[in-house]
Amino acid sequence: MRGVFVDANGSLADIFEQQNKAGDPAVRVNRNADITPDQIPALLDGAEIVIIDHTSLPTEIARRCNGLKHVVFLGTGARSYMNPEELAELGVIVHLIKGYGDTAVAECAIALMWAAARGIAKMDREMRVGNWLREDGMQLTGKTLGLIGFGGIAAEVARIALGSGLKVAAWNRSPKQFAGVAFVSLDALLAQSDVVSLHLLLNDETRGFLSRERINAMKPGVILVNTARAAMVDESAMIEALKSGHIHHAGLDVFNTEPLPAGHPLTKIPNVTLSAHSAFRTPEASENLIHAAWQHCRRIAKEA
Known part of the structure; x- marks a missing residue:
């Protein structure tokens, strides 16, 4: 063979x-x-x-x-x-x-979360062209991180987040238990979470899972992190929510078209931190x- x-x-x-x-x-x-x-x-x-x-x-x-x-x-x-x-x-x-790569992807999700909360990428871009940009960031201690899907990667994210002083909520399609994690309904997670991180597998049921309706149901000013698959998110609705500020910032490692084309709308929005599908690397x-x-x-x- x-x-x-x-x-x-x-x-x-x-x-x-x-x-x-x-x-x-x-x-x-x-x-x-x-x-x-x-x-x-x-x-x-x-x-x-x-x-x-x-x-x-x-x-x-x-x-x-x-x-x-x-x-x-x-x-x-x-x-x-x-x-x-x-x-x-x-x-x-x-x-x-x-x-x-559960630990590798989880660490990247956490890194994107913190970069989004503190505007690290935006400050870096501005300082490189001579602008001394200083803005208030989001302090994450005591905030709620909501995990959509709870497999091995999400469990690692929860472990790191709990050790960093965040509250962790999760929704999963089948019953799960994890010390320190509150398993709640999807509606409750979207409404209560200061940060939402996607951890579902892509299939026919999860394609388009984070729809326009669900994005609108998220807490205003939420941080969205996606290290799973881009096809699970309504991209146009996400972009609109980023432009309006409903989503405060998105940390994205996955995209519908990869490599991400030059001039793509996501490259023109300041409140997005982009990573080249490298979470597992x-x-x-x-x-x-x-x-x-x-x-x-x-x-x-x-x-x-």
């Missing part, structure tokens, strides 16, 4: 090759991370396993991949890059990797990610 890591950047390629053990399935690493979907069939050349970091795999492209049986997607957000149900109809199984998380990818490949080969 053969595999190809089709879009490895330099650091992931190095880690992948370092973790290769004797007896592992043969997996070739393509070190050109900037490939297009049309290049995938030729890169695979009949291999049964494709490892994908960030490249789309449209169903029509997968049909051209002779022999393909397994997609190992490096993360949980495969739906942003492919249609798992359509691939399953072709006999292709999509394997996800959960939990590898730490050496520790990368090690965990590649270890899990190899575990998938080894299991697939063993079961073949």
Whole structure:
């Protein structure tokens, strides 16, 4: 059984090759991370396993991949890059990797929250062009952080936030318990939270979850943090709320179009802090990610 890591950047390629053990399935690493979907069939050349970091795999492209049986997607957000149900109809199984970067993403969410509360990015931009900008920030101690969705990442956010003096509320689709966290209705969370942070998986149920109606139901002057998926938020409604001040500031790591195009409306709004979909990018998380990818490949080969 053969595999190809089709879009490895330099650091992931190095880690992948370092973790290769004797007896592992043969997996070739393509070190050109900037490939297009049309290049995938030729890169695979009949291999049964494709490892994908960030490249789309449209169903029509997968049909051209002779022999393909397994997609190992490096993360949980495969739906942003492919249609798992359509691939399953072709006999292709999509394997996800959960939990590898919970702490990394949580720390980024916390960093975006604090940067938004204190206007750090805005002050930095202004000072670089000679403006001595000083504005009152939001003191977060004693404020309420509302977590929408409560998986591993949200649990890490809660741990850090509770240790920093915030109150933490959460809403989850299934019952959960976590020391110090108040689980409340979604309506209550939106109305009461000074900061709202998204931690849902993207699927048909959560696409557009933070709708215009729900944005309007948020507490005036709220901080919004999204390190999950952009498609869960009504972008136009969010932009309107940012311009009106209903949302005081947004810290965003994910976008509907990535890379974010120059001149995009979000780049022109001062009360937004932007991060280039990098919440998960730490050496520790990368090690965990590649270890899990190899575990998938080894299991697939063993079961073949």
